[in-house]
Amino acid sequence: MSVTILIVDDSKLARIVAGKALTELQPDWQRVEAGSAAQGLEIVASQRIDVALIDFNMTEKDGLALAAELRALRPDMPIAIITANIQDEVIARAREVGAGFVPKPVTTESLQGFISGAALRLRSGK
Numbered sequence: 001m002s003v004t005i006l007i008v009d010d011s012k013l014a015r016i017v018a019g020k021a022l023t024e025l026q027p028d029w030q031r032v033e034a035g036s037a038a039q040g041l042e043i044v045a046s047q048r049i050d051v052a053l054i055d056f057n058m059t060e061k062d063g064l065a066l067a068a069e070l071r072a073l074r075p076d077m078p079i080a081i082i083t084a085n086i087q088d089e090v091i092a093r094a095r096e097v098g099a100g101f102v103p104k105p106v107t108t109e110s111l112q113g114f115i116s117g118a119a120l121r122l123r124s125g126k
Contacts, residue, residue, distance in 0.1 A: 003122060004030040004048060008040035008066065009055035009082070018053055018082060018106040025108055025115045037061035044070060049077070051118045053102070056083030056090060064090075067099045078118035082106055 005022060009015045015033045022031060032049065034040035037058055043049065052070055054063040063081050070079055080100035083090060094101045100114045 003050045005051040006049045007053045008034045010058045021108045021111045037066040052079045068097045080114045
């Protein structure tokens with residue numbers, strides 16, 4: 001089964017780092033990148049996206065707002081918020097929209113739990 005993951009972050013370097021960690025964990029997954037929330041929404045509207053990794057701090061819209069919009073469009077999509085802003089409030093808000101939480105800088109170790117869970121959900125169709 002082909003899986004496509006969307007990485008939304010306004011930092012090109014952060015997208016590269018997340019993509020590298022993802023490739024180590026799931027080398028067969030296709031990666032699509034967006035530099036803004038608006039670009040991420042355009043991509044989701046135009047192609048099949050199975051999983052989303054979304055930066056919390058972006059200029060025009062924060063990642064939690066984007067996650068809530070994606071959740072409304074795709075209730076079953078595994079979504080994770082990635083951020084260096086490790087505060088209980090941010091983690092709680094991520095959980096409220098049904099998103100996981102991955103601390104920055106993204107590493108294979110920090111991403112592994114979310115990616116394993118996402119792969120399991122996709123395989124089971126849940």
